Amino acid sequence: MVILAAAFAVSAASGGAAVYVGRDRLVARLSEPSASGLECTALRTLKLDHRGQRWIRMHVKTDSAAGPERVRTALRVVGAFAKKERADLYQVVVLDAAGPEERAAVRGAAIGAEVLFAPGPQSVKGMGEPFRASYNDGTANPDGMFHGKLVSLGLDEVHAIMAKMDDHSLCIDPAAAEAEDAEAAAVSESSEHPAESAEAHGGH
Known part of the structure; x- marks a missing residue:
């Protein structure tokens, strides 16, 4: 995750160590309403040529939402975009509606959730699995910053969440x-x- 975040010039660090919670506890938290996440607004989409590979990065915003809702939103959007355009690596970063809009400021505590998806993970350095998904479990402050702990999802949780989705729409652009x-x-x-x-x- 660190390798890919550095390659994207986006740091997923939030100041707190990543927390890996038990499967049962995580599934319970992610079984709340809005199985497909929330409505979101596209801030920017960047299409990059990285050493012969096509990487797509999306920054999106949502209104105040809990961490599980933010990561469900990111998973929905990355899945929808992967069906729309081909790439070797997709990255969706979810920001709060009050968060920063400048590209350089999309890092650290500004990130409410993040998903990386590589259809062929063996071809992307640092991706041992198709998905890397995480969210900050804190709530956004008035400036749209998150100061909670980083929660990382396992591949089985990602698959379970996406299987339950009944909406596969992109963000409003x-x-x-x-x-x-x-x-x-x-x-x-x-x-x-x-x-x-x-x-x-x-x-x-």
Whole structure:
């Protein structure tokens, strides 16, 4: 995890040691409502060429939520994006709605949950398994920072969570929505002035 976080220039350290809880306890905590996580908003998507591999990093935001809900959200989003675009490594980082938006500030206590997914883990250095998933068990302070302990999920817990999901949607993307609105407005304007549009296309 440390190797990959360094490669992404994102530190998953929160100031507390990683806590590995018993399977029964973790499953009980993750069996709460909202099996597919929460609605989220995409902050940015970065597509990187790393030594001939394609890596995709996503930063998303959610409203105040418990750690298990944040990691379920990250797992849903990474699964949905993997179906949409091919990559060697996917990373989804969940931030609080009040958290930082600058790329350089997405590290440490700003990270509420994080998921790494490598379809072929043997080809990605540091990934012995397809998934690495963790969340901060603290609640966000007014600045959107988390100061709890880091809880890491085992591969069996990840599979159990994803098997229960009934929603496989991505986050709301404000930039994409604006682009669609602009395109719709252009089409509408063109349809209102068909003669002018035809003349323009005819080059007269």
